[in-house]
Amino acid sequence: MGVGVRALAVVVGLALSGSVNAVPLRTNTSLTGTWTSGPTRILLATATDQGLWAWEEPTSGSGHWSYLGVFAAISDETVRAVPVVVQTAAGNWETHVFFPQQTDSGTKVGHLVRHDSLGQSWSVLNDLPPLPGGVKAVQVAAVSNVYRRGDYISRPTQTVAELGLYVLGSDGGLYDAYYLEPFWSNGWTYFGGSFGAVSGMTATYDFVGGFSTSVWITASSSPYAAGGLWESHGGVSASPSGRPWVHFSTGSHPNVSLGQVPAAVTWYDMNQPFTTSYEHTRVNVYDTSGNVMAFYRDHGAGGAWDYLQGVQKSGSMAAGPYIPNFLNAPAQSAVVAFDGSGSNRLMVLGKDDTNVVSGTDTWTMLPPVPDVSQAGTPAFTRIEFGGGTGYVYTVSNAGRLMEYIPSTNQWANRGYPGEKYYDQEYVNASADSRGYTGDGDWAVGELKAECGPTYQAVGISHSATAGYSLLCGSTDTPTSHTASQYTMSLDQGQGIGYHQLGAWDPDVFAQISECGTSDVVTGISQRNTSTVWPPATASMDYILCAPAGSLASNCRPLLFPASNNIEDPYDTPTWGNGNVKGECGDGSAIAGVSRDYNTGVVRGILCCDFGTM
Secondary structure, eight states: OOOOEEEEEEOSSSOOOOOOOOOOBOSSSOOEEEEETTTEEEEEEEBTTSEEEEEEEESSSOOEEEEEEEEBOOOSTTOOOEEEEEEOTTSOEEEEEEEEEEETTEEEEEEEEEOGGGTOOOEEEOOSOOOGGGOOEEEEEEEESOEEETTEEEOOSSSSOEEEEEEEETTSOEEEEEEETTEEOSSOEEOOOSOSOEEEEEEEEEOTTSOEEEEEEEEOOOSSSOOEEEEEEEETTOOGGGSOEEEOOOTTOOOBOSSOOOEEEEEEOTTOTTOGGGEEEEEEEEBTTOEEEEEEEETTEEEEEEEEEEEBOSSOOEEEEEOOSSTTOOOEEEEEEEBTTTTOOEEEEEEOSSOOOTTOOOOEEOOOOTTOOOSSOOOEEEEOOSSTTOEEEEEOTTSOEEEEETTTTEEEEEEOTTOEEEEEEEEOSSSOEESOOTTOOSSTTEEEEEOOTTOEEEEEEEOSSBEEEEEEEEESSOOOOOSSOEEEETTTTTTTTTTSOOSOSOOTTEEEEEOOTTEEEEEEEEEOGGGSSSOOOBOEEEEEEEEOSSOEEEEEEEEOSSSOEESOTTOOOOOSTTSEEEEOOTTEEEEEEEEETTTOOEEEEEEEEETTO
16 A cells, blocks of 8 residues: 555546646666665665655554665666665764765765654755765765664664765776765775776675674676676775675686676674674675576685575565564575576575575565566565564565565555545445446346446445445556446456455355455446335446556455445545445555445455556
8 A cells, every 4th residue: 555645536437537746766777775773664666857855663553664865876686776774873873875966066975864763854954975986876875873773773893883885986996985984084095906897886794793784795707807706895994905706706607697686695693693693694686598597605715616506587586684584583585586497486595504405495485566577677675673574575566665564474565655545436326427438227127336447445434224336546657447347246246256365254244245356346236226126225236447557466455334434544535425435545546346145235345456556
């Protein structure tokens, strides 16, 4: 469910039109995320106009989009806005974001901050000096002296905030800057090697003997250096000679594919943080054939390659700490990849370094993402909040953010940034009320309520003895639902179980009908009591279904036999004329309806999310 601006019209006739103000997300730009105090999950994404947005979702309460007020200079999927969390000397938590910023005078390193503990909004900081010689920022990576696990966040070193910031310049050089609260180091330090083109860069940390970092890059070969995976490791404030480059694309896996950001993570065994003998690092990449592999090392020394028996098509993977959902489970790492074998599904693998045997890994396939079918790899990332898989995010073909909810094993539609939602109410208490009539009379002799061509059903209202109205919803980037419409009979309970929830209305007298798994409700009908003798309740008999354009996901029952049940806490329920109402949240639509066997009056609706609306 998304959160947006709403407008309500009570009409019978053509659909309300509005200007297109939504800003879809770029489907080929890497997503990044973190979690911070609150706790709140923060997902960074770039819109098609290059504006930088944050989807912010507290553990308790609804998520929302925040425009960060800046434009990112992003041209391909390897460039990212990078969030890091710090704890200040005063004990307050802050989230910092670094990114290549598009300005009138060129591209610089942009810096945003939000003081999470103080409840403040995002601010732009102009505290970073320009890169030397007019060099433009192309990619960034950053780490802080905060250790973050799915169930744990801590500042183990020093008593102040520390940051390491790394930038790939337009000259192909690599530059770093160091922040020790309250000051940045003086200027940028060049620490690049003699590589060919650097195509991806990320950074990890360790806390052994202070605050150290590793910068990982994928680079093409040059006359002076081989291509593949490289690392520069050392103290965060070390000179270039104190953090030399080491080449890891050797041995059995030399052919690391370029064009990817290495998915790297450092973690410590449970209850043993910040100790050399309990430290582990895994850097996940794929080779030129798409085979996923990880360079791993334990205790800060040595290292080897682990073949992970998976295939990634293109783009970049995501990695982070992983706490399995079973008693006394060891801390592990997790990697998320987009299955390149043809399933078009994201997959997750949790693994530590105690059983590195090639060919023995079992990936967990996530459910199909609604509206993701392109041949390329969509943008995706993972935030490791909680145990197990954590929260995975991707972008639908239409540019909407889709969030994997581990507790339901389904995808939720978080909409576009700035998306507007429009509602129309069709009252069929005493006469037909239809926004579209091109499909003829699909329920002869009954009172019909039907959405307009680009609207879908999102709510129903009723009294104790009859239906009153159908609420239809749309956005400022609508989808048409006029093709291949069909009816389902509530009396016959057609389609029950299509969404694999069984009898989702538990009442013994409930009758359920559901549309197909890629379809939405666009109309309802009830008996015309003026044609029935003796007078009977105005039983709801049929639902009208139409293709949604993507699979239903995050389906959940919403029951309202006697009192309102409105999903969206920001919605003002001004429709329904005082009758009992049930309404799905923004970005969702009705995919099924239940009624009472004795009265024929609606009891509940099945709300689902779709990647196309």
